Amino acid sequence: MSDDIRGMTAELAADPESLVFLDLGEALRRRGQLDAAYKVMRTGLARYPELARAHDLCARILCDRGEPDRAFEAWVTALQFDAGLVSAHKGLGFLYYQAGDLASAETHLAYAAQADPDDAGSVAALERVHADRRAGGQADSGTEEASAPGASAATSGELSLSAGPPVRLSASDRLPASPPLTFSFDEAAPSPADEAVFTGLDGGADGLLLLDANGLRLGGGLRDPDGRDVADEVAALLAGVSKEAARTARLLSLGEWSGLAVECGDGNLFLSAPTDSTLLLTVRGLDVPMGRVARFADRASAAARVWLERGP
Amino acid sequence: MSGPVELLDRLSSVRGIRGSVLVSAADGLIVAESLMTGVDGRAVAALAASLTNRMRRATECAGRREPVFLQLQAPSGTVLAAPCGELVLVAIAGPDVNVGLARLEMLNAAGRLA
Numbered sequence: 001m002s003d004d005i006r007g008m009t010a011e012l013a014a015d016p017e018s019l020v021f022l023d024l025g026e027a028l029r030r031r032g033q034l035d036a037a038y039k040v041m042r043t044g045l046a047r048y049p050e051l052a053r054a055h056d057l058c059a060r061i062l063c064d065r066g067e068p069d070r071a072f073e074a075w076v077t078a079l080q081f082d083a084g085l086v087s088a089h090k091g092l093g094f095l096y097y098q099a100g101d102l103a104s105a106e107t108h109l110a111y112a113a114q115a116d117p118d119d120a121g122s123v124a125a126l127e128r129v130h131a132d133r134r135a136g137g138q139a140d141s142g143t144e145e146a147s148a149p150g151a152s153a154a155t156s157g158e159l160s161l162s163a164g165p166p167v168r169l170s171a172s173d174r175l176p177a178s179p180p181l182t183f184s185f186d187e188a189a190p191s192p193a194d195e196a197v198f199t200g201l202d203g204g205a206d207g208l209l210l211l212d213a214n215g216l217r218l219g220g221g222l223r224d225p226d227g228r229d230v231a232d233e234v235a236a237l238l239a240g241v242s243k244e245a246a247r248t249a250r251l252l253s254l255g256e257w258s259g260l261a262v263e264c265g266d267g268n269l270f271l272s273a274p275t276d277s278t279l280l281l282t283v284r285g286l287d288v289p290m291g292r293v294a295r296f297a298d299r300a301s302a303a304a305r306v307w308l309e310r311g312p
Numbered sequence: 313m314s315g316p317v318e319l320l321d322r323l324s325s326v327r328g329i330r331g332s333v334l335v336s337a338a339d340g341l342i343v344a345e346s347l348m349t350g351v352d353g354r355a356v357a358a359l360a361a362s363l364t365n366r367m368r369r370a371t372e373c374a375g376r377r378e379p380v381f382l383q384l385q386a387p388s389g390t391v392l393a394a395p396c397g398e399l400v401l402v403a404i405a406g407p408d409v410n411v412g413l414a415r416l417e418m419l420n421a422a423g424r425l426a
Contacts, residue, residue, distance in 0.1 A: 019373070224375025237370040241363065245384055248359040251352060252404055254386035261385065262367050265377030269367075283374065 005031070012040075017047060019233040022054060029061050037061045050216060052082035053232045059091055068095050081216070086115045090122055097125075102133045197307045201300055209281040210274070210304050215239025219307065222283060225266075234281065241271060242279050259297065261290050268293045274301040275308060319421045320346035323401075326417050328409025330389075334425070335361045335400045343399060351404065356391075360402040364393050380422075381415055396422035 008024040021044035028037035041058040048054055059074035072095050078088040093108035106129045112122040197219030198208050208220040215236040222231040241260070249257040260271040270282045270293045282297040320332045324346045331347035333356060340358035347353045367379050384391040392403040392414055401422050405414060 222374060226375060228375070230374055233373045234370050237366065237373055241366055244359055244363050244366070248356065248363065248384060248391060249386040251355050251359065252389065252391065254389040254391070257384055257386045259385040260363070260367075261383040262371065262379050263381040264371050264379050267371075267376050269371065269374075269376070281370075283376075 016043075019044075019048070019236055022057060022233065025054075025057050025061065029057070029064060032064075034061055034065045038065070048236065050081050050214070051232060051236065052078045052085050052088070055081070056085060056088050056091070059088070063091065063094075068098065071095065084115065086112050086119075086122075089115075090125075093122075093125065093129075097129060102129055102136070105129050106133065198300055198303055201296075201303060207283045208300050209235060209283075211235040211238060211279050211281070213239065213242065213277045213279075218278065219304070220280075222281070238271070238279055238281060242273050245271075259294060261294065263290060270294050270297045272297050272301050274304040278304065278308065280304055316344040316425060317346065319424060320344055323403055323414075323417050323421055326409070326414050328407075329403050329405045329414055332401065332403040333357050333360075335402055337361055337365060337395065337398055337400050347404075356402065356404065360391060360393050361400050364395055364400050368395065381419060383411065383415075392418055394418040394422040396426040399425060401425060 005024065005027050008020050008027065011020045012018055012024060021040050025037045025040045025044065028034075028040060038058070038061050041054060041061060045051070045054050045058065055074050055078035059071040059078065062068075062071035062074060071091065075088045075091045075095070078085050079092075082088075089108040089112040093105045093112060096102075096105035096108065106126065109122055109126040109129055112119065113126045116122060197210055201208065206221050206223045209217065209222045209231055210219040211217050215238060217231050217235045220231070221229065222234055224230045245257040245260055249255060258272065262269040262271070267286055268284050268288060268290050270290070272280050272282070274280050280297060280301050282293055282300060284293045284296070288296075316334050320334060323329060323332045331345070331351055331353075333345040333347060333353050334343040335341065335357040336343055340361035342353055342357045345353050345357075363384070364379065364382060367382060371377070371379055379395060382393040384393075387407070389404065389406045390409065390411065392405060392411070394401045401418055403414060403418060405411075
């Protein structure tokens with residue numbers, strides 16, 4: 001067992017509510033310890049059943065275990081909680097391709113490629129699907145047999161998911177004879193919806209994070225200094241801050257709290273509440289004084305309110 | 313060297329600060345206090361420690377260093393907090409407080425306490 005895994009296991013044992021289970025599950029998956037990774041994820045999902053990223057990671061583990069049916073279900077579940085999760089679209093595109101449903105594969109891969117044009121894997125996979133459709137001549141007419149009744153694609157690129165039974169996926173004899181299509185699930189790109197909230201504001205994909213009262217990300221994004229997407233984990237940790245801040249201010253007869261400024265050794269954070277049921281985290285480096293961070297947070301809050309009133 | 317109570321008294325003498333309390337970060341219990349009458353020190357201590365701990369975990373998760381100063385803003389006043397090791401120094405201030413000056417005093421006191 002590596003030191004990293006040992007450390008994360010100890011951390012999780014000390015604090016079972018920690019979101020470190022995501023990192024631990026991924027580390028175990030990368031080491032090929034799929035049963036252990038799956039066990040960690042099931043335990044984590046029992047605590048965070050609405051965390052899309054956890055369902056996504058669970059799907060990848062199931063895929064690695066050779067269980068495409070269950071991976072499919074996990075990715076569909078992930079999209080129910082975050083319809084713009086790029087890695088879930090990539091995964092479903094991959095599974096649909098394996099099942100020979102090129103039209104559905106194209107829909108999901110097109111979404112992934114549009115959301116992250118720099119992801120060469122999605123773009124190449126989409127081109128491959130296009131080529132196969134042209135070669136096989138099996139455009140829309142041949143898709144009914146393998147398409148998933150639980151997932152239908154809207155023309156806008158967003159998924160409309162119903163609660164239908166999951167599709168039975170298998171490497172059928174309809175699988176194209178060309179070399180296997182491979183995917184990398186290791187990138188974590190923001191979805192278009194993540195950035196749409198803060199269109200025109202600097203940091204829509206990194207440094208502005210809008211979340212609901214349950215600690216679920218509504219929009220924006222956050223990456224750590226190493227570039228790792230930490231938005232979902234941080235959002236989950238911030239659940240309940242609004243209530244605590246309100247209780248503290250009320251207890252001291254200070255009125256409704258308007259902001260929580262947090263000065264770190266290497267950055268400035270500002271928490272505000274655009275609405276009663278949402279929280280906005282603004283993160284900037286030390287080069288941006290706290291006063292400016294607060295003013296920027298005001299503008300971002302206004303943008304978030306407009307976005308929430310208009311509807312995502 | 314000044315003791316905790318002396319440091320709290322000095323902090324509470326800053327114009328606009330209504331009181332201060334030294335809290336155990338682990339359990340939110342009061343270690344020392346210098347509060348005006350009528351302020352529920354125990355509740356303030358517990359909530360301030362909880363907020364500070366939550367933000368500490370969030371900043372750690374975001375790959376940032378630990379918080380050194382927090383300010384909860386409200387129209388009729390503000391709550392200031394400065395973590396210092398296993399303790400959190402908390403001050404309650406009115407709207408007329410000079411936050412910059414209070415911050416300097418708190419960081420200075422937190423440094424001594426740590």
